[in-house]
Amino acid sequence: MSIYKIPSLIFVALLAFLPACQEQGNTSDEATTNETHTGHIHLTQAQQELAGIELGPASQTTVAGSIGCTALVDVPPYSLASVYSPVSGIVQSVKHLPGEYVKKGSVLTRIQHPDIVKLQQDFIESYSQLQFLEQDTERKKTLAAADATSSRSAEEAQAALGRVQAQLKGLRSQLNLLGINAQALTEGGEISPSITLRAPISGYLTEVNLNQGQLVSPTDLLYEIIDNTHKHLELSVFTKDLPRVKEHQRIEAYLPGVEEPFLAEVHLIGKRVDEENRSVQVHGHFIDEPLKLLPGTYLQARIFTDEQMGWAVPETAVVQQGAESYVFAQVKDGFEPIAVETSRSNDSLMIIHNAERIQGKTLVLRGAYYLQDTGEAGHSH
Numbered sequence: 001m002s003i004y005k006i007p008s009l010i011f012v013a014l015l016a017f018l019p020a021c022q023e024q025g026n027t028s029d030e031a032t033t034n035e036t037h038t039g040h041i042h043l044t045q046a047q048q049e050l051a052g053i054e055l056g057p058a059s060q061t062t063v064a065g066s067i068g069c070t071a072l073v074d075v076p077p078y079s080l081a082s083v084y085s086p087v088s089g090i091v092q093s094v095k096h097l098p099g100e101y102v103k104k105g106s107v108l109t110r111i112q113h114p115d116i117v118k119l120q121q122d123f124i125e126s127y128s129q130l131q132f133l134e135q136d137t138e139r140k141k142t143l144a145a146a147d148a149t150s151s152r153s154a155e156e157a158q159a160a161l162g163r164v165q166a167q168l169k170g171l172r173s174q175l176n177l178l179g180i181n182a183q184a185l186t187e188g189g190e191i192s193p194s195i196t197l198r199a200p201i202s203g204y205l206t207e208v209n210l211n212q213g214q215l216v217s218p219t220d221l222l223y224e225i226i227d228n229t230h231k232h233l234e235l236s237v238f239t240k241d242l243p244r245v246k247e248h249q250r251i252e253a254y255l256p257g258v259e260e261p262f263l264a265e266v267h268l269i270g271k272r273v274d275e276e277n278r279s280v281q282v283h284g285h286f287i288d289e290p291l292k293l294l295p296g297t298y299l300q301a302r303i304f305t306d307e308q309m310g311w312a313v314p315e316t317a318v319v320q321q322g323a324e325s326y327v328f329a330q331v332k333d334g335f336e337p338i339a340v341e342t343s344r345s346n347d348s349l350m351i352i353h354n355a356e357r358i359q360g361k362t363l364v365l366r367g368a369y370y371l372q373d374t375g376e377a378g379h380s381h
Helices: 011-023 045-051 114-145 151-177 182-186 368-380
Strands: 054-056 059-074 080-084 089-091 107-112 194-198 203-208 221-226 232-238 250-254 262-274 279-286 298-314 319-321 324-331 334-340 342-344 349-352 363-366
Touching: 107 221, 114 151, 114 182, 151 182, 232 250, 232 262, 232 298, 298 363, 319 368, 324 368, 334 368, 363 368
Parallel strands: none
Antiparallel strands: 054 363, 059 232, 059 298, 080 221, 089 107, 107 194, 203 221, 232 279, 250 262, 250 298, 262 279, 298 349, 319 324, 324 334, 324 363, 342 349
């Protein structure tokens, strides 16, 4: 079916034209722009041209239903790192600011405390004791085998050796947690008065909660690092809409002020309902990594569900009056409003769900808001 296009002119010209029509009561183009007794809206051909009204039928097309929801830009858990000091101590230096990029393994700060020195001393002493007890135990075992000493003496030496071995193993683990090389200490390495905190991942510092000379404890969050090279969407979908959501469905997410949507697809569907707002988390993966978006940004998103054949009209054909949606159909003596149920699709189309009301009718595809304003003006008289 063809669409009849009426040349679009500037709306301001229409405003200037209408008073002139009302003053020239004897002209043949005179017509009311109010609703008639039947609820129809009259416009002359000249008024339609000035309003840029475009007429045509609804089109049948393949449309995708969609679900509106909010979305949060986030990163996976392995892209977040929190840095704490494993021991209490004094901050020696602070070299970084929030927003700086750090590489994995780079030095963040050093923490100093006497307990760090004592731990290394205890390890060295236990290591020396271990060496002595190993030799003593072997000697007593040899003597016991030759009946030169009692077997009890050898057993006591073996027990003492076991205790020191366990003690040394615990001290070695503590040193490893602090990032201190225990092997170097056994080879005559120097005792360090401080430990070094390093970046566990590469990324940007989002928090720096320390200053030089500050006393920190193991419960204090010192740094937070985020690697935003792999961002994703966490969408909140109401439980009533969840049956329509499937993996690999297309997602369009919008940032206010940015015209083009960010494209993603459904990757995982959560298995737990948030009791507070009756929603489920849906995990989405971006098609192209959005460099502009920062983790923590909220977006408005739509998940496009199963495609099906449906009837659609341009967005410019639908007007809102309160909670109701209307389109205008051409009738013999003007235009009449028809209440419709709609949802938004892609490509700037509105899906008409009660399409039986508009099938076979010639509709106002462009300029419907002028008719709405005209109808409301008619009510005011």
